[in-house]
Amino acid sequence: MNNTISNDRLSTYALWILRLTLVAIFLYHGLPKAIFWSMATEKFISFGLPGFLGPITGIAEVIASVLLLFGRFWRFSNLLLLFIIAGAIVTVQLPNFLEDAKKVAGLERDILILVGHLTLLAFPPQKLANKTHSSLGSLETENFEYQD
Secondary structure (H helix, E strand, O other): OOOOOOHHHHHHHHHHHHHHHHHHHHHHHHHHHHHOHHHHHHHHHHOOOOOOHHHHHHHHHHHHHHHHHOOOOHHHHHHHHHHHHHHHHHHHHHHHHHHOHHHHHHHHHHHHHHHHHHHHHHOOOEEEOOOEEOOOOOEEEOOEEEOO
């Protein structure tokens, strides 16, 4: 019996962890905007953006996160969340950093989120295919297939 984890399986788990982390981040930030519209509106106005974009962004973050979680429309979901985080970098994090270099943590975090979504775009979601069993019932192979 082999106790090592194959590279295919390890990359599948690593990408799952990345996907779950990004989903958690966007749900954490998107749910309040989607639920508390007045707070989201005020926040976006304070950033110099149109207020109506706050609730729309929150709703988009929640829907795209749920779709990404279940691997549905993964390319669209990743692109939408990538666009949202790029917008946050340009409109919020970069100006904050340029104003005060001590505010680099938010910029670094958002850049890492952006890179995470670029990574997920490069590697489509994978799922375990039906396992092929031999007549003795032992596992012979595991095939991974792409799902779009």
